[in-house]
Amino acid sequence: MRMNTIDYESIWRQSLINVTDEFTLPPIVLQAGEAIIGTLGNFSVSTGKAKAQKTFNVSAIVAAALVNGQVLDYRASFPESKRTILYFDTEQSPYHCQLVLQRILKLAGLPIDQEPEHLKFSHLRAIADPNQRREIIRYAIYNTPNVGLVVIDGIRDLMLDINNSTEATKLVGDLMQWTSEQNIHIQTVLHLNKGDDNARGHIGTELNNKAETVLQVTKDTTLSERSVVAPTIIRSKPFEKFAFQLTETDDEICIPELDPTYMDSERKGHLFSYQELSDTEHRRALERAFSSNELLPYGELIMALKVAYAEVVGQSYGQTKLKELLRFLLNKRMVVKEGRGKYLFNKDYYY
Structure with a gap:
């Protein structure tokens, strides 16, 4: 008699969906304008080439979640039981990570000399093993109370080979498992290829296939100081492109500021x-x-x-x-x- 066998019969029957079943839309927690870009139980992606200001854009999303309100064109509405945010940076030094943290607080209108109640920021660049980085993130997600939003800025650093299809499938499988089991939303950040607008490697393909929303941040072709945010993949109706420029605050912290004068060239005649x-x-x-x-x-x-x-x-x-x-x-x-x-x-x- 075989021990510890998987009961595929039971798993299969639990997976069946009946026409009379009643399902509701997962709680909407992130929007851009009227468009839904994030729900609990799903993950999204921010992409862009180097120096496109991807992290500035993600900072605005986190700031909106931190105050459960609007920052730039993003609006957050997390339940009170899901207000904790985990931010993992895999690329930058502690010094530059702290600048990102201060920028988020500044955007949220919170003091930069007090620890925020709902935000925990981790720098993982010093962890050499990508698998250890992934396990640290997993541990934090499953052992931190009231988590609603998780940001992984540099998801490429959670795998050894960006073009390994097996690694990519397993990593995206982890994202789907974590979001489903913990009922959270994960926002990941991934670079685009230098020569085209495709997300890098097999992990880019897998993320595009499974993500709820893929946002692309690009430098404006008409004004180099301006970055434009657009939806490239979105399950809801798409939102209109919007743009931001960087502004230095009184305490010398650069923050993104919405540019209301921007208009997509395709719509200028309308x-x-x-x-x-x-x-x-x-x-x-x-x-x-x-x-x-x-x-x-x-x-x-x-x-x-x-x-x-x-x-x-x-x-x-x-x-x-x-x-x-x-x-x-x-x-x-x-x-x-x-x-x-x-x-x-x-x-x-x-x-």
């Missing part, structure tokens, strides 16, 4: 027309939008414009139209940028 609204209508809507605060950060301003234009002039705009509306207001000098990432209603504008 601008939203605002001629139907009069000067008086715009002014009343802007007075309503800025009624609670004279200075508004980007995320709050977008929501304030949405509410104000719906209430005052009866125009209900989606996320894309709201961004186009803000570009229009900036170009007309109805709204002006004041300081670092804040916007002011220019009451003396000339329409």
Whole structure:
């Protein structure tokens, strides 16, 4: 009699899905605009070539999760029981890892001289064995309470050979197992090939095949200081590309800041027309939008414009139209940028 045999009959029957079964969408925890980029029980990927500012983009995602709110175009909504974030960096020195940590805190509006309540940041470059790195990550995921988001910045360093199909399949299998068993979301970072826009190696192919969302960060061809974020693979409806530039704060920490003037060249000929609204209508809507605060950060301003234009002039705009509306207001000098990432209603504008 064979001992310790696997009961494939039981496993197979548990895997069956009946037409009468009831399933719900996994909890949505990360969005870009109205698009879903992350749910619990799945993983996503950020890709880009060297110096495309991938880590800056991921920092914005983590900052949004840290405050459970909006940073750049990302919005996080993790359940209270899933607020802990684990960040693993496999490439950078402790010094540069600390800069990333400070940048995340700065983006989240948190002090950089106090340990954050919900974020644990690990540097794994000094661990020589990729398998040990992987086991450390596994241990932390399974032994840290309330984990909701895990970032692996440099997933290539969890394997010996990036072109080994067996290693790649096993690593992606681990990601699927961890996310499923622990009901978390994992965001990974992987470089693109130098000569094309394909993710590197067999691991890139496997990640593309199994990821919920693949984001690509590229340098803007028209403005080298600007990085553009776009969905290359996404299960939900795609979001409109957005762009950011780096800004240095008062304490000399570089953070990504949304560039509201960016517009994808494919859409430049399809601008939203605002001629139907009069000067008086715009002014009343802007007075309503800025009624609670004279200075508004980007995320709050977008929501304030949405509410104000719906209430005052009866125009209900989606996320894309709201961004186009803000570009229009900036170009007309109805709204002006004041300081670092804040916007002011220019009451003396000339329409």
